[in-house]
Amino acid sequence: MGQQKPIKLLTTLLRNGTIPHALLLSGIDGIGKQLTAMTFAMACNCLDLETGYLCEDENSLHTAQNRYAGTNPCGSCKSCRKVQSGNHPDIIIVEPSGPYIKIGQIRALCHTLAMKPLEARLRVVLISDSQAMNSAAGNALLKVLEEPPDRTILMLTARHPSDLFPTILSRCHHIRFNPISRESIVTILIEKEGVHPDDAEIISTMANGSLSKALSMIGLPKKTNWIHQRNWLINEIDSLSLKPVGSLLAFAARLSKNKAMLPEFLEMIQSYLRDLVVCKYCPEKIINRDLQSKIQNRSQKMTTASLLSQISMVQSAQKDMRTNANLRLTLEVLVMRLAAV
Structure with a gap:
């Protein structure tokens, strides 16, 4: 699905036995990071x-002589089946509890x-949507990154690297999707x-490059509900x-009650405002x-000036929500500002 470069990078790290203790996979939702x-x-x-990974000391990961040429998992051995079923005791997934990843989880x-x-x-x-960590959770994770555990890899996913605390970002090997x-x-x-x-x-x-978003659109009731929305x-x-x-x-209150759809709502608004601008100059390019x-x-x-101002307002609200701002207040401010233009 167009992710050859990040997959090649990960394959090289695995083949060479040079996997860092912390990896950050960044990119929009629905493009295959998880x-x-x-x-x-x-x-x-x-x-x-036969990876032959050995830990020669408490704080670093080394590899013995590599004894295999491929890096694709078989998908049928005991270990692979456990990972696929979500039952492997050493494959740990941390996801937001509600809108945040909380200190208790870390x-x-x-x-x-x-x-x-x-x-x-x-x-x-795997720490999914790591940008959802609050400051307390981020500080707790930082201690793990500073003193990485033996035989352990942390993989963080995030939409934008800039949404992470700089101290965490600096300790991760970044791979962009x-x-x-x-x-x-379309195909x-x-x-x-x-x-x-x-x-x-x-x-x-x-869908703006997100396969899961496209699939969610056609998966809604009657498959056209997204158009009505x-x-x-x-x-x-x-x-x-x-x-x-x-x-x-x-x-604003109605929007805030539908947290699951809110990111898509804001993207719909932004794509519409973008079309209003583009229509003035290249009408054949509207979404x-x-x-x-x-x-x-x-x-x-x-x-054009007023439309660009409104687009900036939506983008500002999106950024505020990615940094865990008060959802209801952010939407109220956005709606009032849009109405005033």
């Missing part, structure tokens, strides 16, 4: 791959890491999901300047092609 990390954990412990991880791996050659800890090409997503939607080519074109463009959202945005303050706050007539009419009523 799948790659779990496959890497399988390869590190696959019983059909303390529990530290307690586990104080003991030796039960059966793995290399214990792998790219958005998946629109053409690849998958048509050939594997049976989506109509016209719908696949629209969905792939709105987008249309409702755009109509609300267009009418903000006409609404009283109470209605604006009610709109929401099924709304071309509406976009043309709305674009004529707004200046």
Whole structure:
């Protein structure tokens, strides 16, 4: 899916026995970071791959003579099956509890890491969406990174490296994942999901390089619910300047209640505002092609400067939410600012 470069880097690290204690896999959601990390954990412990990893001292990871040429896990040995089923005792996944990764989760991880791996050659800890760590959790993890446990690899995933604490970022080997090409997503939607080519074109463009986002769109009830949600959202945005303050706050409250869809809501708003700008100069490049007539009419009523200002407002709100700002307050400020333009 267009991730040949990061996969090649990980393969080289594994083949050469030069795996660092901490890896950061960065990139937008839905491009294969977590799948790659779990496959890497399988390869590190696959019983059909004679990796020969040895720890010669308490704080560093070394490799004996490499006795294999391939790095693909078999997927069928006892270790691989345990990883696939989520039952391997030494493959640990830490995910946000609600919107955050909390100090208690990292303390529990530290307690586990104080003991030796039960059966793995290399214990792998995957900290998913590591940007969700609050400051207390980040400080606790920093101690682990400063004194890495024996035979243990930490793999962090994050959307943007800049969202992590600099002290954590500086201790990780960074591997960047790219958005998946629109053409690849179109092909998958048509050939594997049976989506109509016209719908696949629209969905792939709105997915913005994220395969999981595209699949979630077609997986919604009636497979067109996302279009209704987008249309409702755009109509609300267009009418903000006409609404009283109470209605604006009610709109913000409604958005804040749907935390799972909120990132997509903001991306929908941003793609619409982007189309209003692009329509002035290159109308054939708009994303929401099924709304071309509406976009043309709305674009004529707004200046480029005001639209760019609104896009900046949405981006600022997205950044605030990535840094764990107060969700309701962030949305209220965004809606009020959009209405004032």
